[in-house]
Amino acid sequence: MKTLIAVDEKGFYGNFGGAYIPEMLHPNIEELRDNYERIVAEPDFQAQFKSLLKDYVGRPTPLFYAQRLSEKYGAKIYLKREDLCHTGAHKVNNTIGQIILAKKLGKKRIIAETGAGQHGVATATVCALMGMDCTVYMGKHDMERQRPNVERMRILGAKVVPATSGSQTLKDATNEAMRQWINNPVDTHYIIGSVVGPHPYPEMVARFQSVISEEIKAQLLEKEGRENPDLVIACVGGGSNAAGAFYHYYNTPEVRLIAVEAAGLGVFSGKSAATTALGKPGILHGSKTLLMQTEDGQVTEPYSISAGLDYPGIGPVHAHLFETGRGEFVGVEDEDAMLAGIEVSRLEGIIPAIETAHAFAALNQVKYKSDDVIVINLSGRGDKDLDTYIKWGNY
Amino acid sequence: MNRIEQLFQNKDSRLLSVYFTAGYPSAGDTIPIIEALDEAGADIIEIGIPFSDPVADGPTIQESNQAALDQGMTLKKLLSELKDIRQKTQVPLILMGYLNPIIQYGIEKFCQEISAIGIDGIIVPDLPMSQFMEEYKATFDAYDLANIFLISPQTSAERIRLIDENSRGFIYMVSSASITGAKSGISEEQISYFKRVNEMGLKNPRLIGFGISDKATFDTACQYSKGAIIGSAFINVLTKAKGGDLKAAIQTYIQSVIA
CATH class of the missing domain: 3.40.50.1100 (Rossmann fold)
Structure with a gap:
């Protein structure tokens, strides 16, 4: 079979993808890139992932x-x-995968971005499940539009931080999460909610959703x-x-x-x-x-x-x-x-x-x-x- | 040899590089700020190309970027304003900006035009070294532009060597794991990182940036490198001086740092 769609080793799908990141994020991304395929392939990871998808999701x-x-x-x-x-929603498939990965990488806290709040809720949920500290960045404008999801995250124990720059929506929340990852490079894992971001995120999220x-x-x-x-x-x-x-x-x-x-x-x-x-x-x-x-x-x-x-x-x-x-x-x-x-x-x-x-x-x-x-x-x-x-x- | 390399040959210590955002605090301030910084004693000037999504920058620089964009600054406008800058000053000039606006402008056209203007170097925080080597190095070299890379306390020794190998001008040593303007003061831990890098015997000089805001932090940084870079703190000076005597405010501030 001819392979039409696949990611190459540098994270490109044809002309798109890659990892255009500030040098300060390089160690974070390198750690993830070097470890995620190995960890995800481990029987222990697979067993835990499948079991949570079945009995929890x-x-x-x-x-x-x-x-x-x-x-x-x-x-x-x-x-x-x-x-x-x-x-x-489907969002939780990915957050389950990433939270297990974060644990195996020895991370202590989780950050995430959210737009409407679905990914934020899915992240807050798995953080509660795994006992991890959770901070979700959300555009200030979105926080006002999506009040119930903000409160859902808070009930689940997450801290919701308004992103006040630019248009105060999803892209600004993503900027803010990336900045906070730069500021906390060692103990923090960033759970991106979609097939976006630097390699290996797009392929990793797609795999968890596959x-x-x-x-x-x-x-x-x-x-x-x-x-x-x-x-x-x-x-x-x-x-x-x-x-x-x-x-x-x-x-x-x-x-x-x-x-x-x-x-x-x-x-x-x-x-x-x-x-x-x-x-x-x-x-x-x-x-x-x-x-x-x-x-x-x-x-x-x-x-x-x-x-x-x-x-x-x-x-x-x-x-x-x-x-x-x-x-x-x-x-x-x-x-x-x-x-x-x-x-x-x-x-x-x-x-x-x-x-x-x-x-x-x-x-x-x-x-x-x-x-x-x-x-x-x-x-x-x-x-x-x-x-x-x-x-x-x-x- | 371009002006940056020349500068490091002529001056061995206490170099001050200052960043500001083009088109801020007011639309027409870019050229007057460059002239005022030159007169006040800045050794290098970094001109920020504003971008809608500056992920490596803290609130101060974000806000100056947004204000500059709201006031109509674009890369095209900036380059046209800078056209005759070499008739006014010979201070080394660096453009600092995120990759997307530069790509949309066209890399080759960008390099050709800024080289014709007399710009000496570029800092593109979201252009990683591997991508630079593959796609852009040949073009930058053809126009004699120094590409300046960042290193942080998390950068491995192996990678620092690789960056040193592929750098021209100087290495931008980010003082802590942070975005711009996030932390102030310099800790023992940071000093041991500066010492660690100094002991590596790199071919490129280093300037320390992030967290440098006044004479005390500048002096500390200068003990462990050729000099330092000020960004957010200078933007704050400009914000306060908006609509008043910018030139005097710049003179006073720069003198207070380097005195």
Whole structure:
């Protein structure tokens, strides 16, 4: 089989990736790079990881045949129920992996960034589980928008620190976490929440999330007598749930990989987070990737109704999927995502996270055949988004 | 040999390098600040190219970056302002900035233009050595630009040697594990790190930066290196002097440090 998508030893997926970091972070990144593959391969790590995913997270998550949705769209649609993971989204798969790794590296404290708060909650959760000190950096603006998640983290014992620079959102929280890692290089592990950041983070996070497509393969074989669907659809902010859902299909070209970005009020409205449509190659948070930026190379602030998708970049693997044409990228606007969220609620009795609702809306925007098997990665549940649904009000 | 290398040949101790952010505190201040620093006795001037996401910098420099951007500073504008700077001063000039704006401008075009202006060196904090060697060294060398690397207390001896091997001008010795402006004062632990590096017999001189803010810290740094770099503390001086007599404030501050 021809390998289309893989990371090289320097952390590049084709033209994207790498480790563009200040020298002060070099020892941290080197320690991680030199040790993570070995540690992750150890039977002890694997046993602990699998056991926690099963008994704590609740894996395997079901692959659910969505009958009414299938009837409406004229295809066989399966939902990968990551919304049923403990804490309500796929994010915890990665934080479980990284917390075990951090313990094995002898780290004493954990730092993390968060946008909407889902990754922050997933990090605070595993830190409580493992008895590790936890500090989460969150844009001041996001803290005001996502009050319940801030309090969830605090209840779990984490310290939430506002990032007050720049636009006070996810990218600024990430900057702040990186600065604090520079300030605490020895005893601290930084749990990045998406397939972004310097090598080896993008590949490491994707591997921890790859349990999603590993399970899809086995479950689809059982239900359909085949491992490969015709399409896998997932939403992309930084891209961790998509990377997990695509991972074991990267090099199976007959499986179409549909990555759904947030087009906000319209791709060219100036209020959008559709990075592949609007971005140019650039460097942010340690990797070369597609990046929304000004002509002068200043990073611009994205917009989406969904706080989990408004990141100005995209994981380097996704930039590579886009550049090579292996992935099909679709932009879904706010209104269409919200309508899709309501539709899934009414047809299947599942209120999806608004991030995930974007993936459902793509059913109206991509072509497929009536006998196609489609897997949609239902990355998170909509509880955290009730306020946004209520404010939108059109239901 | 460029002006930085010349400087280290002519002056053996107590060198002062000063950083400020282009376009700060007010849009038109860049050239007057360079002239005032030169007159006040700075040996090297580091001109910061503002960036929206400066991950190695603390709040003081972050805020000056954001203010400069809000006031319309861009790399293109900065280079056009600097065009005739060599008619005004011969002090060694370094541009310090994050990689993304430079890449968007075009590395070759950037190097060619800053070399024509008479810039002597570049510090790009998020350009790691391996990437520099592979992608950019040939271009920097072709335009006789010194690329200045950082080392920190966590940098291994092996890596310090590698950095020394591939450096030109000087090595920027970060005084502690920190971002800019984070800590003040110099501890015993830091001094033993300075001594450890001194005993390595490196070919490049070192300047100590991060945490240098006044005469006392400058004097301490100078005991263990050729000199020191001041950034955040100088930005604070500029912030206070905004709208007033910048030149006098710069003169007073620099004199208080080097006296």
